[in-house]
Amino acid sequence: xxxxxxxxxxxxxxxxxxxxxxxxxxxxxxxxxxxxxxxxxxxxxxxxxxxxxxxxxxxxxxxxxxxxxxxxxxxxxxxxxxxxxxxxxxxxxxxxxxxxxxxxxxxxxxxxxxxxxxxxxxxxxxxxxxxxxxxxxxxxxxxxxxxxxxxxxxxxxxxxxxxxxxxxxxxxxxxxxxxxxxxxxxxxxxxxxxxxxxxxxxxxxxxxxxxxxxxxxxxxxxxxxxxxxxxxxxxxxxxxxxxxxxxxxxxxxxxxxxxxxxxxxxxxxxxxxxxxxxxxxxxxxxxxxxxxxxxxxxxxxxxxxxxxxxxxxxxxxxxxxxxxxxxxxxxxxxxxxxxxxxxxxxxxxxxxxxxxxxxxxxxxxxxxxxxxxxxxxxxxxxxxxxxxxxxxxxxxxxxxxxxxxxxxxxxxxxxxxxxxxxxxxxxxxxxxxxxxxxxxxxxxxxxxxxxxxxxxxxxxxxxxxxxxxxxxxxxxxxxxxxxxxxxxxxxxxxxxxxxxxxxxxxxxxxxxxxxxxxxxxxxxxxxxxxxxxxxxxxxxxxxxxxxxxxxxxxxxxxxxxxxxxxxxxxxxxxxxx
Amino acid sequence: xxxxxxxxxxxxxxxxxxxxxxxxxxxxxxxxxxxxxxxxxxxxxxxxxxxxxxxxxxxxxxxxxxxxxxxxxxxxxxxxxxxxxxxxxxxxxxxxxxxxxxxxxxxxxxxxxxxxxxxxxxxxxxxxxxxxxxxxxxxxxxxxxxxxxxxxxxxxxxxxxxxxxxxxxxxxxx
Numbered sequence: 044x045x046x047x048x049x050x051x052x053x054x055x056x057x058x059x060x061x062x063x064x065x066x067x068x069x070x071x072x073x074x075x076x077x078x079x080x081x082x083x084x085x086x087x088x089x090x091x092x093x094x095x096x097x098x099x100x101x102x103x104x105x106x107x108x109x110x111x112x113x114x115x116x117x118x119x120x121x122x123x124x125x126x127x128x129x130x131x132x133x134x135x136x137x138x139x140x141x142x143x144x145x146x147x148x149x150x151x152x153x154x155x156x157x158x159x160x161x162x163x164x165x166x167x168x169x170x171x172x173x174x175x176x177x178x179x180x181x182x183x184x185x186x187x188x189x190x191x192x193x194x195x196x197x198x199x200x201x202x203x204x205x206x207x208x209x210x211x212x213x214x215x216x217x218x219x220x221x222x223x224x225x226x227x228x229x230x231x232x233x234x235x236x237x238x239x240x241x242x243x244x245x246x247x248x249x250x251x252x253x254x255x256x257x258x259x260x261x262x263x264x265x266x267x268x269x270x271x272x273x274x275x276x277x278x279x280x281x282x283x284x285x286x287x288x289x290x291x292x293x294x295x296x297x298x299x300x301x302x303x304x305x306x307x308x309x310x311x312x313x314x315x316x317x318x319x320x321x322x323x324x325x326x327x328x329x330x331x332x333x334x335x336x337x338x339x340x341x342x343x344x345x346x347x348x349x350x351x352x353x354x355x356x357x358x359x360x361x362x363x364x365x366x367x368x369x370x371x372x373x374x375x376x377x378x379x380x381x382x383x384x385x386x387x388x389x390x391x392x393x394x395x396x397x398x399x400x401x402x403x404x405x406x407x408x409x410x411x412x413x414x415x416x417x418x419x420x421x422x423x424x425x426x427x428x429x430x431x432x433x434x435x436x437x438x439x440x441x442x443x444x445x446x447x448x449x450x451x452x453x454x455x456x457x458x459x460x461x462x463x464x465x466x467x468x469x470x471x472x473x474x475x476x477x478x479x480x481x482x483x484x485x486x487x488x489x490x491x492x493x494x495x496x497x498x499x500x501x502x503x504x505x506x507x508x509x510x511x512x513x514x515x516x517x518x519x520x521x522x523x524x525x526x527x528x529x530x531x532x533x534x535x536x537x538x539x540x541x542x543x544x545x546x547x548x549x550x551x552x553x554x555x556x557x558x559x560x561x562x563x564x565x566x567x568x569x570x571x572x573x574x575x576x577x578x579x580x581x582x583x584x585x586x587x588x589x590x591x592x593x594x595x596x597x598x599x600x601x602x603x604x605x606x607x608x609x610x611x612x613x614x615x616x617x618x619x620x
Numbered sequence: 621x622x623x624x625x626x627x628x629x630x631x632x633x634x635x636x637x638x639x640x641x642x643x644x645x646x647x648x649x650x651x652x653x654x655x656x657x658x659x660x661x662x663x664x665x666x667x668x669x670x671x672x673x674x675x676x677x678x679x680x681x682x683x684x685x686x687x688x689x690x691x692x693x694x695x696x697x698x699x700x701x702x703x704x705x706x707x708x709x710x711x712x713x714x715x716x717x718x719x720x721x722x723x724x725x726x727x728x729x730x731x732x733x734x735x736x737x738x739x740x741x742x743x744x745x746x747x748x749x750x751x752x753x754x755x756x757x758x759x760x761x762x763x764x765x766x767x768x769x770x771x772x773x774x775x776x777x778x779x780x781x782x783x784x785x786x787x788x789x790x791x792x793x794x
Contacts, residue, residue: 178637183644187691188637207691240792241633241694365685 059230064194064220065090067231068158069098071201074233077129079103079120079490081113085133086173088160090225105490105519108511110137112483114144115509118153119487122470123445123495125278127154127208128487134161135173138219139180143477145215146184150474151299152276154213156204157181163223164192177219186214194227198234206236211244212363213276246364248379248387256358256375257391259332263356265400266292267323267330269315269344272299272473273337273361273381280304280466282385283336289389291396293404295323297338299473302463306442312404316344317608318455321415322407324606324614327352329403336360337381340370341474350613360384414619415605420460426599427575429453429528433460435579436498436526439586444496445470445488449481449505452534455604457500479508485523486515496524496586503529503555510561516591517565524585525567525593527558530600538603562593573597621676625654627699627706627777628684630669631661631785633692642669642693645686651675655708657774663785666694672775695788699779706777710755711737712746712762713769719744722765732758743768 062070068091072080082104084092095104107113110132117128128148132141138159148155162171178190187207191200197220204216260266274283280303287294287304293312294304304311313320315327327333333355338344345351348370359366359373360381367376377384419430433456436444447470448457454471463469470488472480485499506527516523537551562569568590572581578596585592608617632638639658646653654672661668673680680698688696716739718725729736734748748758755772 179640182637182641183648190636238792239691240789242691363689365682365689367685369682369685 059232061228062231063090063094063225064197064227064229065094065225067194067197067229068201068220068225069094069102070231071198071233072129073101074235075127075201075205077102077127079105080129080131081105081107081116081487082131083107083110083113083133083137085137085160087134087162087222088131088137088158088225090222091131091158091160104131105486105515107483107486108514109509110140111143111479112509112512112515114141114148114155114157115477115480115483116487116490116515117155118144118148118151119447119470119484120491121153121155121487122484123467123488124491125467126491127156127205129156129158131158132160133173134159134177135175137173138175138177141217142180142184143475145181145217147472147475147477147480148215149184149186151472152213152272153215154208155215156201156208157215157217159217159219160225161190161219161221164221165223167192167221177217181217184215185217188217188219190219190221191224192221194224194229197224198231199236202234202236203239207239207242211242245380246362246378248377248384250387252375252377253384253387254391256334256377257388259356259358259375260290260292260334261393263332264397265330266290266332266334266397267326268292268294268334268336269297269323269327269338270294270300270303270336271297271338272303274300274303275466277337277362277381279337279381279385282382282389284308285389286385286392289394290392291394291401292334293323293397293401295320297341297344297473298458298471300338301458302466302468305464306462307464310401313408314458316341317346317610318459318604318606320408320459321411321606321617321619322404324608324617325407326403328354328613328615330355332356332358334358334360335371336385337362339366342370345370345614346608346616347611347613350615411606411619419456424599427573427578427596428602429456429598430460431575432526432528432578432582432596432598433457433500435582436586437462439583440496440498444468444498444586445492447471447481447485447488447497447499449499449501450476450478451502451505452530452538452602452604453500453502453528455535478505481505482509482525483512483515485525486512486519486521489521489523498524498526501525501527502534503527503531503553503558504533506558507555513562513565513567516567520590522588522590524588525562525591526585527593527595528598529555529558529595530598530602531555532600534602535604537601541601541603543609558593558595567591567593569593569595571595571597621678623674623676625672625674625701626677626680627701627704627775628669628671628673628680628687628696629699629777629779629783630671630687630696631663631694631783632667632669633694634665634667635692638690638692641690642671642687645683646673649679649683651679651683655774657776659776661785663789666785666789670775670777695783695785697779697783699777703781704777704779706751706775707749708752708755708773708775709747709749710758710770710772712748712758712767713743714746714762714765714767716740716742716744718765725765728758728761732761734758
């Protein structure tokens with residue numbers, strides 16, 4: 044009798060549902076607010092796919108053409124929505140195909156949960172068909188990973204996975220679920236994860252360090268802000284703008300910080316780093332206070348470290364304690380979510396204008412315009428440049444499009460010349476430099492922002508690394524705009540070969556197929572432009588199209604991207620040609 | 621920057637795969653782990669890694685930052701040799717006949733402060749705890765007589781200063 048009472052009390056306390064592990068995964072995803080996932084089926088994940096079939100009215104699964112495509116699509120989705128992207132794959136090759144996307148999401152702090160099937164528990168370690176140690180393989184490229192071998196563990200592991208992926212500095216999480224755990228039935232109940240005792244995602248800001256930061260900023264004569272993706276991830280765009288405007292500080296951005304601030308804002312002075320703008324790079328070594336916000340001093344940003352901003356006091360705002368003093372020693376470190384720390388900083392900074400200092404940036408811009416920008420955007424030579432294509436897209440989209448770029452020369456051109464009014468609009472593989480990122484990422488970006496135009500800017504090299512995702516666009520009728528800037532070379536490598544390897548073009552010449560026919564084979568409207576007179580109208584036609592559109596622009600074959608800080612050189616050594 | 625011996629202490633949850641995650645941080649930086657010990661700690665259900673490396677303090681700071689960033693790591697510390705009390709343990713397996721035939725063996729046992737763990741007809745086992753150089757010295761002394769087996773543990777260490785872990789855990793529990 045006693046036991047019976049206890050049993051009853053237990054069942055009344057928690058509402059449970061007796062379901063399979065596979066069905067439980069679906070309920071977990073729904074409970075986390077997930078509506079869209081990307082993936083590819085296979086043996087060890089089939090029980091989950093069977094449930095996806097039953098729940099297709101509640102949870103959309105997009106079949107990509109390769110698991111890597113699923114990860115990049117999930118990343119694109121996450122980057123424009125701020126939500127967690129989800130990718131699903133089977134064991135073995137399905138799982139190993141996720142690795143590039145995981146590494147990309149890890150280094151670019153993108154919230155993503157990957158779910159992989161695994162051979163049944165009793166076959167673990169037997170070298171079973173499609174068995175691979177994906178936990179071991181994915182460890183260095185995940186924020187957290189976990190193998191589940193019984194159904195009862197699924198809810199708490201997935202709850203923790205989503206919590207970890209999105210909280211603090213976001214990142215990718217992989218959950219590997221054995222096939223037996225997907226089949227087993229258990230009493231399901233779900234509770235979202237609210238915390239993990241060994242993990243502090245939001246360090247409490249130290250008011251003293253914020254005060255010292257404010258003092259340094261107020262005393263500065265030549266302050267410079269460099270902001271990164273931390274501003275976007277922390278949704279601190281308004282606070283950044285308020286700080287920039289109140290203190291009158293020129294603000295430059297890293298590749299991943301792009302779009303956090305209107306590119307046309309008068310205090311936005313452009314991009315830092317290897318192919319960034321002349322002014323902010325050069326003046327990094329002239330400023331007296333460098334205020335780094337949500338950026339991690341990547342080597343592509345700093346160039347040679349022992350000559351980087353040595354004259355300046357460095358204030359570093361970041362959420363990740365491991366980033367403080369990792370590459371550049373901070374004089375003041377402010378730990379915390381950028382939105383919170385900037386909010387606290389704002390009332391402490393004085394109104395200022397720094398007019399003379401701004402004029403220095405304007406002068407440098409003039410030099411860069413004459414030497415580089417003019418010839419890039421308004422070329423007088425016969426062949427088309429990549430930058431003029433970007434300029435036409437800017438005009439046709441009124442700076443409102445989401446630009447997804449791949450990796451290489453076109454990426455640097457896209458980041459340099461694309462104009463943005465809205466945050467979360469620049470999607471690119473910054474840290475890992477993953478060629479093949481853009482086409483699948485554009486699919487995810489479009490599905491995450493159906494009301495916006497999504498334009499993928501891709502080189503002829505990277506395009507062919509994930510070209511199979513045209514099939515995903517075809518099947519789902521995803522209205523993305525695909526622009527391939529075709530220079531018949533692996534342009535960035537060719538540029539380095541020209542500059543540093545005496546023009547020995549080892550394996551950088553591409554003999555390309557008929558891209559138009561390929562796109563048309565997938566039912567995608569396609570056009571090629573090779574002359575300037577056709578560019579404007581064709582770009583306008585593409586942007587006006589309601590459907591997917593493929594545009595190949597034949598550009599100058601051996602153009603170089605400038606300015607450039609040669610690898611290992613100081614930001615002061617930035618070259619204009 | 622000068623390289624030195626540094627002991628890293630990591631308090632963590634006891635979970636599968638964490639060792640792999642931590643060792644990967646050293647691997648990525650091409651830094652060799654000179655010694656590693658994992659055991660329970662003074663706190664229930666909290667494990668403690670004791671890792672010894674020979675590298676610069678800059679690298680150690682970087683590594684400790686990355687170690688601490690791992691989700692299941694509660695806190696990580698690093699100390700120089702002066703800041704800790706540390707020991708290693710070693711076992712020596714030696715032929716029993718030596719105990720009777722070689723008078724010097726008995727002197728080595730006495731002078732090294734080692735213990736006889738077991739004696740059987742064929743062999744006896746000596747246990748020695750202490751600093752690595754003390755163990756090394758004993759090894760060199762016994763070597764001429766023939767050592768059947770030798771093993772030395774990783775370093776274990778406690779810090780002279782406090783390592784506040786309980787406070788961190790309590791803070792979370794509140």
